[in-house]
Amino acid sequence: MKQELARLICQRAKNSRLAWSDQVKLMEETGFNLRIVEDQALAEGILPIRYQRNVHAISIDEQYRLFNSRVAVIGCGGLGGYVIEELARMGVGCITAWDYDYFEEHNLNRQLNAQFDNLGQSKVEAAARRVKKINPAVEFIGLPRKFEEQTGKDFLTGIQVVIDALDNITTRMMLADICRNLNIPLVHGAIGGWYGQVTTQFSGDNTLEQLYGKNQNTRGIEVDQGILSFVPAMVASLQVAEAIKILLGRGDLLRGKVMFINLLDMDIEIMELPSTQ
Amino acid sequence: MIITIKLFASLRLGRFKVRVCEYPEGTTVGQVLDSLSITRQEMEIGIIFINGKRAEFASVLQADDTLAVFPPVAGG
Numbered sequence: 001m002k003q004e005l006a007r008l009i010c011q012r013a014k015n016s017r018l019a020w021s022d023q024v025k026l027m028e029e030t031g032f033n034l035r036i037v038e039d040q041a042l043a044e045g046i047l048p049i050r051y052q053r054n055v056h057a058i059s060i061d062e063q064y065r066l067f068n069s070r071v072a073v074i075g076c077g078g079l080g081g082y083v084i085e086e087l088a089r090m091g092v093g094c095i096t097a098w099d100y101d102y103f104e105e106h107n108l109n110r111q112l113n114a115q116f117d118n119l120g121q122s123k124v125e126a127a128a129r130r131v132k133k134i135n136p137a138v139e140f141i142g143l144p145r146k147f148e149e150q151t152g153k154d155f156l157t158g159i160q161v162v163i164d165a166l167d168n169i170t171t172r173m174m175l176a177d178i179c180r181n182l183n184i185p186l187v188h189g190a191i192g193g194w195y196g197q198v199t200t201q202f203s204g205d206n207t208l209e210q211l212y213g214k215n216q217n218t219r220g221i222e223v224d225q226g227i228l229s230f231v232p233a234m235v236a237s238l239q240v241a242e243a244i245k246i247l248l249g250r251g252d253l254l255r256g257k258v259m260f261i262n263l264l265d266m267d268i269e270i271m272e273l274p275s276t277q
Numbered sequence: 278m279i280i281t282i283k284l285f286a287s288l289r290l291g292r293f294k295v296r297v298c299e300y301p302e303g304t305t306v307g308q309v310l311d312s313l314s315i316t317r318q319e320m321e322i323g324i325i326f327i328n329g330k331r332a333e334f335a336s337v338l339q340a341d342d343t344l345a346v347f348p349p350v351a352g353g
Contacts, residue, residue: 167353222352
């Protein structure tokens, strides 16, 4: 059956590209679901046209690797909204996202999925609807609940990269511990006012502990400074770039380093933070 | 002794980005922060570096050191 699907995909493709309308027709004709059609196309070296502008920055093989990747995003607010958007547009095949929260009016200044018509609605569910609109081939697992230790461990098993888009130090530290124990790379991002920071922690590193370890407070400068619209967009983009490089095994990472971003003074400072364990 | 102090993010507001200052021998990071009216509460201080290496309030500065101070950032 899969051979027949592969033959039909090759028949429909033009210059090794598959249009969305043909992908939908193939689904209807063969009875295979969207993900199976996409998987088979990429396996044959045929690229859905919506990924065409990813080439040659990444290869078709790498696009296929992204399709078979599993990323978790913890928090669907300012950072998480943009992170999910960019992962889905990149074609990361499976995104698991946590957030127990609902959109409120004061989220409108910076949270991508916050709109007047979904105030009071679940952030995770809004993210799920958004992903369906921009890349329906992505499997989106939305968890409208608090990120807690035991369920966190259960749901993170099998995930290749975790993105920290949380909004408090306590949960960030718990997440960092879980990722370290499960050997999952963690891409951390945090924002406040005009400022942000990004780092990537691998198994065996204690980067977040060094960043926040002795801080008994649960929040930072964002309490006084608020958060401006372009700050989550920028920091989320840096986090997604890190996640994609981890998945593809390419480029240089912010491992053992923290990038501090200051958009008021247009200052970017990278400080070394080698593991002390 | 001469110390270079670099402040980051919101710690610059109403203060400065970089300043070269004179302090007595044996001055600690905490004493420098006190002199700049940066309270030692967690809300104001995130992470401290001396010459690019992590430091604490009690760390003693040496001549020509560069002290870098970052506030905690935790929003999402």
